[in-house]
Amino acid sequence: MATFYGIGVGPGDSELMTVKAVNTLKQIDILYAPKAHNDQPSVAEKIASPYFSEELTVKRRRFPMVKDLSEKQASWRAIAEEIVADVKAGHDVGFITLGDASVYSTYSYLLDIIGDQIAVETVAGISAYSQIAAATSIPLVLDDELLEIIPATADMSLIDKAVDINDNVVLMKVATHWSEIFELLASKKLLNQAIVIVNASMANQQQFKVAELTKETKLPYFSTLILKKKYQF
Amino acid sequence: MATFYGIGVGPGDSELMTVKAVNTLKQIDILYAPKAHNDQPSVAEKIASPYFSEELTVKRRRFPMVKDLSEKQASWRAIAEEIVADVKAGHDVGFITLGDASVYSTYSYLLDIIGDQIAVETVAGISAYSQIAAATSIPLVLDDELLEIIPATADMSLIDKAVDINDNVVLMKVATHWSEIFELLASKKLLNQAIVIVNASMANQQQFKVAELTKETKLPYFSTLILKKKYQF
Numbered sequence: 001m002a003t004f005y006g007i008g009v010g011p012g013d014s015e016l017m018t019v020k021a022v023n024t025l026k027q028i029d030i031l032y033a034p035k036a037h038n039d040q041p042s043v044a045e046k047i048a049s050p051y052f053s054e055e056l057t058v059k060r061r062r063f064p065m066v067k068d069l070s071e072k073q074a075s076w077r078a079i080a081e082e083i084v085a086d087v088k089a090g091h092d093v094g095f096i097t098l099g100d101a102s103v104y105s106t107y108s109y110l111l112d113i114i115g116d117q118i119a120v121e122t123v124a125g126i127s128a129y130s131q132i133a134a135a136t137s138i139p140l141v142l143d144d145e146l147l148e149i150i151p152a153t154a155d156m157s158l159i160d161k162a163v164d165i166n167d168n169v170v171l172m173k174v175a176t177h178w179s180e181i182f183e184l185l186a187s188k189k190l191l192n193q194a195i196v197i198v199n200a201s202m203a204n205q206q207q208f209k210v211a212e213l214t215k216e217t218k219l220p221y222f223s224t225l226i227l228k229k230k231y232q233f
Numbered sequence: 234m235a236t237f238y239g240i241g242v243g244p245g246d247s248e249l250m251t252v253k254a255v256n257t258l259k260q261i262d263i264l265y266a267p268k269a270h271n272d273q274p275s276v277a278e279k280i281a282s283p284y285f286s287e288e289l290t291v292k293r294r295r296f297p298m299v300k301d302l303s304e305k306q307a308s309w310r311a312i313a314e315e316i317v318a319d320v321k322a323g324h325d326v327g328f329i330t331l332g333d334a335s336v337y338s339t340y341s342y343l344l345d346i347i348g349d350q351i352a353v354e355t356v357a358g359i360s361a362y363s364q365i366a367a368a369t370s371i372p373l374v375l376d377d378e379l380l381e382i383i384p385a386t387a388d389m390s391l392i393d394k395a396v397d398i399n400d401n402v403v404l405m406k407v408a409t410h411w412s413e414i415f416e417l418l419a420s421k422k423l424l425n426q427a428i429v430i431v432n433a434s435m436a437n438q439q440q441f442k443v444a445e446l447t448k449e450t451k452l453p454y455f456s457t458l459i460l461k462k463k464y465q466f
Contacts, residue, residue: 020248103372130335134355148395165398
């Protein structure tokens with residue numbers, strides 16, 4: 001039966017794709033992929049491209065990164081309609097997404113629109129935070145501990161509560177809210193229990209102890225903070 | 234340089250291993266693997282074995298599943314010493330672990346003991362909760378939402394607080410604390426926002442709406458609950 005596959009391609013290194021993701025890519029007829037701003041292949045497409053079959057048709061589509069939700073939804077709806085039409089015409093169709101297909105992924109919005117119109121299968125991928133833990137050989141969570149994943153764009157009062165109840169907190173996208181995050185950790189005397197990983201799994205990966213930064217530090221966009229209360233970094 | 238590799242083999246299907254995990258397995262000389270209770274290969278070894286090279290030496294070791302921490306630590310220490318000796322003798326050595334090597338993994342304890350005695354590299358794997366989301370095509374987390382991972386063996390007051398502040402909660406090992414978890418969700422009127430996945434990614438996978446269960450339901454050991462407050466299951 002013709003199927004739509006949502007494929008997580010992992011955080012950056014083509015080797016971090018699963019065997020299933022590779023086999024799925026080799027088997028599909030049509031691949032939908034996000035288009036980068038300059039009309040170039042997206043990061044996800046660059047990761048997946050070593051595994052493309054010669055017969056694969058790649059359809060690059062723009063997913064607008066704008067604040068206007070209705071503009072985004074109109075784009076998603078149009079792309080979802082194309083996908084449904086391709087699958088109903090008998091093609092196996094894929095969509096690639098960075099990291100894990102179920103974690104902060106555009107694929108989830110497509111899935112929501114597509115519903116049960118066609119057969120769907122999701123192929124899990126390595127998430128950015130999983131690779132950050134691996135790249136630094138720091139355990140994310142142990143025993144009966146809790147693990148929280150939060151984007152720093154969330155409400156600061158929620159972040160405050162989450163920091164209080166969790167042993168382990170992954171704070172994503174910390175660059176844009178760095179001074180508030182830094183002050184929050186300082187006020188809770190947790191600076192020594194946190195590190196920031198910049199450009200994880202890329203050639204220019206860096207790691208900083210938060211205690212050695214200040215609230216004025218300018219961090220690159222791809223910066224993730226890991227707080228481990230039972231650790232001393 | 235001879236290196237110790239901690240390799241996450243994913244949740245069950247050999248295809249859910251990463252290409253990097255496969256390539257690492259093919260390249261190492263010695264593999265340490267947990268031994269199952271009946272002296273048979275463990276689940277992790279069964280998952281990884283299709284990729285073993287003919288020259289690979291597999292050293293099965295028992296990791297006792299007992300409450301006595303000092304007994305466990307003695308076992309881990311002895312195995313860590315063997316690993317360090319093998320690497321110092323010039324061998325590339327691997328250790329396989331179910332799911333993601335950084336998430337609730339015995340590998341983390343070995344790593345803690347080994348410290349910086351030898352070169353170490355961690356290879357990320359698909360976690361059980363990531364595969365549960367994929368198998369059900371349910372997004373784990375979107376937008377500015379929070380995601381919490383908790384074992385049901387954690388303190389119930391922490392679970393209560395975590396349920397209050399998170400949009401998305403993955404509750405692992407719910408079978409052993411089912412009646413308390415069920416009552417907690419019932420008291421917060423969240424029964425319709427939760428499902429239980431049994432034996433995820435195995436042949437006998439099942440999915441139940443929590444609203445259709447009772448607090449007396451007997452669930453199998455491999456049961457995971459997903460709560461999504463913005464969903465209706």
